[in-house]
Amino acid sequence: MTETTEFTDAVTHTPGATIDDQIDARFKRVRRRRVPKFGVLFGATFLIVLLFLTVFADWLPFIRNADTKVRVNGKLMSNYKLGPGWDAWWGTDGNGFDVFARCIYYARYTLWIGISSTAIGLFVGGALGMLAGYFRGKTDRVISVLIDCLLAIPALVLAIMVVRRLDDIKLDFTFLGWMSRLWQIILTLSILAIAPLARIVRAQTMALREREFVLAGRSLGAGNMRILFKEILPNLIPAMVTVAATGLGILIAAEGALAFLGLGLETSWGFMINANRNRLEKAWWATIFPCIMLFLTVLSFNLIGDRLARRFDVREAAV
Amino acid sequence: MRYFFQRFLQLLLVFVIVTFVVLVVMRVGSSNAQELAIKLAGRPLKPEESDALIQQYNLDANFISQYLTWLKNLVFHFDLGFSPQAGQSVADLLKPRVWTTVLLGLYANVFGLLIAIPLAVTQAYRRDRPFDKVGSMATFIAVGVPGIVLGVFLKLIFVVQLGWFPSIGDKIYPWDDLHEHFMNFFLPTLTLTIPVAAIYTRLLRADMVMTLQSDFITLASAKGVPPRRVVWKHGLRNSLFSLVTAVGTQLGALIGSAVLVESLFDLDGLGSQLVVSVLSADLFTVQSFVAIIVLIVVVVNLLVDLSYALIDPRIRQARALG
Amino acid sequence: MSIGSTTNITQAALRDVPGPLLELTDVRTHFRTPRGLVRAVDGVSFTLERGRSLGIVGESGSGKTILSRSIMGLLPTKGTERSGSIRFAGTEVGNKSRKEMRHIWGKEMAMIFQDPMTSLNPLMRIGDQIAEPLRLHLGMSKADAAATARRLLQDVRIPEPDRRLAQYPHEMSGGMRQRVMIAIAMACGPTALFADEPTTALDVTVQAQILDLLGEQRRERNMSLVLVTHDLGVVAGHTDEIAVMYGGKLVEKAPTKRLFAAMKMPYTEGLLASIPKLEDRSHSRLNVIPGRPPDLVNPPKGCRFAPRCPYASARCNEEEPPLTATQDDPDHSYACWYPVGSPEYHEARARINASAGVN
Numbered sequence A: 001m002t003e004t005t006e007f008t009d010a011v012t013h014t015p016g017a018t019i020d021d022q023i024d025a026r027f028k029r030v031r032r033r034r035v036p037k038f039g040v041l042f043g044a045t046f047l048i049v050l051l052f053l054t055v056f057a058d059w060l061p062f063i064r065n066a067d068t069k070v071r072v073n074g075k076l077m078s079n080y081k082l083g084p085g086w087d088a089w090w091g092t093d094g095n096g097f098d099v100f101a102r103c104i105y106y107a108r109y110t111l112w113i114g115i116s117s118t119a120i121g122l123f124v125g126g127a128l129g130m131l132a133g134y135f136r137g138k139t140d141r142v143i144s145v146l147i148d149c150l151l152a153i154p155a156l157v158l159a160i161m162v163v164r165r166l167d168d169i170k171l172d173f174t175f176l177g178w179m180s181r182l183w184q185i186i187l188t189l190s191i192l193a194i195a196p197l198a199r200i201v202r203a204q205t206m207a208l209r210e211r212e213f214v215l216a217g218r219s220l221g222a223g224n225m226r227i228l229f230k231e232i233l234p235n236l237i238p239a240m241v242t243v244a245a246t247g248l249g250i251l252i253a254a255e256g257a258l259a260f261l262g263l264g265l266e267t268s269w270g271f272m273i274n275a276n277r278n279r280l281e282k283a284w285w286a287t288i289f290p291c292i293m294l295f296l297t298v299l300s301f302n303l304i305g306d307r308l309a310r311r312f313d314v315r316e317a318a319v
Numbered sequence B: 001m002r003y004f005f006q007r008f009l010q011l012l013l014v015f016v017i018v019t020f021v022v023l024v025v026m027r028v029g030s031s032n033a034q035e036l037a038i039k040l041a042g043r044p045l046k047p048e049e050s051d052a053l054i055q056q057y058n059l060d061a062n063f064i065s066q067y068l069t070w071l072k073n074l075v076f077h078f079d080l081g082f083s084p085q086a087g088q089s090v091a092d093l094l095k096p097r098v099w100t101t102v103l104l105g106l107y108a109n110v111f112g113l114l115i116a117i118p119l120a121v122t123q124a125y126r127r128d129r130p131f132d133k134v135g136s137m138a139t140f141i142a143v144g145v146p147g148i149v150l151g152v153f154l155k156l157i158f159v160v161q162l163g164w165f166p167s168i169g170d171k172i173y174p175w176d177d178l179h180e181h182f183m184n185f186f187l188p189t190l191t192l193t194i195p196v197a198a199i200y201t202r203l204l205r206a207d208m209v210m211t212l213q214s215d216f217i218t219l220a221s222a223k224g225v226p227p228r229r230v231v232w233k234h235g236l237r238n239s240l241f242s243l244v245t246a247v248g249t250q251l252g253a254l255i256g257s258a259v260l261v262e263s264l265f266d267l268d269g270l271g272s273q274l275v276v277s278v279l280s281a282d283l284f285t286v287q288s289f290v291a292i293i294v295l296i297v298v299v300v301n302l303l304v305d306l307s308y309a310l311i312d313p314r315i316r317q318a319r320a321l322g
Numbered sequence C: 001m002s003i004g005s006t007t008n009i010t011q012a013a014l015r016d017v018p019g020p021l022l023e024l025t026d027v028r029t030h031f032r033t034p035r036g037l038v039r040a041v042d043g044v045s046f047t048l049e050r051g052r053s054l055g056i057v058g059e060s061g062s063g064k065t066i067l068s069r070s071i072m073g074l075l076p077t078k079g080t081e082r083s084g085s086i087r088f089a090g091t092e093v094g095n096k097s098r099k100e101m102r103h104i105w106g107k108e109m110a111m112i113f114q115d116p117m118t119s120l121n122p123l124m125r126i127g128d129q130i131a132e133p134l135r136l137h138l139g140m141s142k143a144d145a146a147a148t149a150r151r152l153l154q155d156v157r158i159p160e161p162d163r164r165l166a167q168y169p170h171e172m173s174g175g176m177r178q179r180v181m182i183a184i185a186m187a188c189g190p191t192a193l194f195a196d197e198p199t200t201a202l203d204v205t206v207q208a209q210i211l212d213l214l215g216e217q218r219r220e221r222n223m224s225l226v227l228v229t230h231d232l233g234v235v236a237g238h239t240d241e242i243a244v245m246y247g248g249k250l251v252e253k254a255p256t257k258r259l260f261a262a263m264k265m266p267y268t269e270g271l272l273a274s275i276p277k278l279e280d281r282s283h284s285r286l287n288v289i290p291g292r293p294p295d296l297v298n299p300p301k302g303c304r305f306a307p308r309c310p311y312a313s314a315r316c317n318e319e320e321p322p323l324t325a326t327q328d329d330p331d332h333s334y335a336c337w338y339p340v341g342s343p344e345y346h347e348a349r350a351r352i353n354a355s356a357g358v359n
């Protein structure tokens, strides 16, 4: 009975729409449930397996140590001697390292960088977005200009500049001495994440601000902070999670790009790609396997992000 | 007009803030002017050399006066600074390379649109049919492929396997030799175009699907307008908003990809030069490069803003009044 | 294939074909959905003569829009099952493809939509929107089309037509836009005009003007008019005949005067009671028929109105009443076992009144 009501209501609300589309509007909910979740399933499986392998790599017998050179019958397999095969699944690279082992080990850095920089970006960007969206007025204007500025510099250009400058700056300012390359990259990528996240959170906050429960809270005299944390923040979570998933993919691709350009870690897929790419002809495996890993990881996060965007109806994240 | 002016000021503000912050980031950390001069030069300097530099670029003042000096040199003398490491002025460093990047960006946008518009329109028109489903899947994947991955794969197929294109790029422009230009620019262009086209397609398809649900589209059909014309004439123009916006917002990503692609295909352009300059801490050059890039981004976004009014009479009139 | 294969029937030829303009026999439009088959239109038959006007009335969801779109052929192809015969000027159009119908749309059959605010292309000048069908169907030159568009604007009483031609829809009021819609519909001189709730979105004062305009244009151009509405009051003064729909079926059809004088269906009675009276406009819709429209996937077994009908008895739940003509007027037919005025009806009324008195 309730379902009937839904359908009739839908017709009345969209008079005259092309009929094909009316059907869709009407049966969206039903239809969604029927779409196979193949994509997310793939993405989630891939990431879980990757996480497992990279975390337990030290204990897994079939994964060589990333820094152990491959020897067959005592002979060093350097100079891309081994192609993909039984001795080294994905072949060896110029120095005789196992490409598979490196791909698995380096996933640690990739995932760690992606997750921590997303977390920082989410924290800072989310806070800025909430403040701008909630207080509007001057706060909003200042934060919006800040966002515009961050967006005006192409992300990768900003990234290479910041990473490189941090190299020098940490020598000049001794209190930054703790900062390793890894943290430089995490910090840089978090800066990249701030602006897009802040923008989306700002828009969502603005919408939430006008919703009844928030207005009600305000009329009851609840303090701003209380409303922000108790009423608005919980409602922002779906959008934030969604954007974070897609953002993770983008940041991981950026990490790969930085490493590729020689500004990232040397223990990175991007670095492997760059180091071996001139040997494509001789040894495609040393370049292609890290490429595939990078691609599948980014794709997996995108698939999950897309799913979440549909689930939570977050349009901004669904490019 | 007033609207335009406001928007212009806003973007000018962005330009000033960004270039100022970049200057600070580039120069912060040196305890005195001599040290900074040496850093800028990238090599040990004789006292009189460093004095000259300090004099010229006002290096012993605070950042704001340094910035003003830089800005003044830029605006009044078109002086982008000097690259001690390259041994030439930044302008000279830039000039021979600028076309590589500009052409790549132009190609990516033009071909991106040429692919995206027909694809998205057809997809929206045949929504949820196999063509649309396959298209959506393909564009979804294409949007997410990291630029390096795509580039490496294209290189593997077209250079290594098929041997159709040279393995080391050479910046040959169309006015030099069209055929050679094609040979050298095809793969980099393709690498840049695929994700751009995919993003454009997805955005336009989404808008178009919404538009095709409008009453006025049904009315157009009920007038007996042929479907082709309904979609192209009534549907497309009403669906351009996100697409036009994306041309502006995607520019940054495109420039980022250009940096990668130029490095990957060994094409000598602004992007690959930027990487070299950053790596060698060529502070002047980086500063000027970034300023130019930001300027381009800002100008393109201003143009995008103007084009809304071109498309939609409601915006045109609202702005004329405001 | 007989005459149906010629897609470009000329208007003159159409006008000359003898017989009714529109002849529907057992028309059904069902939608396949995940929930089951939605019987939006379920066996509708009627005829409409040239130059006459028919009002289709019913509650929301009764299938009025789908019926009128079925006749025009403006339905989705995906998941739609159509059957029955729709003859337009002697030609079967029910089985025509969209491609074939295109030559009839705008030219022979035209449609006016409910919401004038969303039914015009916001980025196209009014003049171009009116000229479009003229150029497409009648092959007019740009100048001719512009001149005709101007005349059409005058016909629908839009002042300063020259200025209006160059305007965009957002520069006009709702009433003006609805007039433009009428001008567009009228442009190629169609023989049948379908107006789906043409006044629902408009101010009350404008509503009457638009309805008058429609009537006047119909008479002048000798068009047939199908006026779809959920408001019996709207059709009262503006149509020759009225067809009442409930749950995808035609439940009563009669000449307008006759219907108001001697309605047979309890449902029609309910609709009439729900017309807001002038004196209590403020709280209109006081007497909405209680209950919900029937589920079109699993309609009630007997009379579809039975669950809501105050006069229903056991038979109504078991057997479906057929659409039958009244004895005194062959043009008046209804589908009810115990119609208004029958002994059972009075009995049931007395019962209801009694119980109301007790409480």
Ligand SMILES: Nc1ncnc2c1ncn2[C@@H]1O[C@H](COP(=O)(O)OP(=O)(O)OP(=O)(O)O)[C@@H](O)[C@H]1O
Pocket (backbone or CB within 6 Å): A007, A008, A011, A012, A015, A019, A020, A022, A023, C031, C033, C038, C039, C040, C058, C059, C060, C061, C062, C063, C064, C065, C066, C067, C076, C230, C296
């Ligand atoms: N494409 C479709 N798929 C499934 N069911 C549909 C579809 N289109 C319409 N319906 C159903 O058909 C029924 C009749 O719809 P219709 O739009 O004809 O009603 P109506 O009488 O015009 O009502 P209203 O006064 O609200 O316009 C509705 O119950 C609706 O849910």
Ligand code: SF4
Pocket (backbone or CB within 6 Å): C265, C266, C267, C303, C304, C305, C306, C307, C309, C310, C311, C312, C313, C316, C321, C335, C336, C337, C338, C339
């Ligand atoms: S048949 Fe019975 S239920 Fe149906 S309308 Fe007539 S009296 Fe009511």
Ligand SMILES: [Mg+2]
Pocket (backbone or CB within 6 Å): C064, C065, C066, C196
């Ligand atoms: Mg309707």
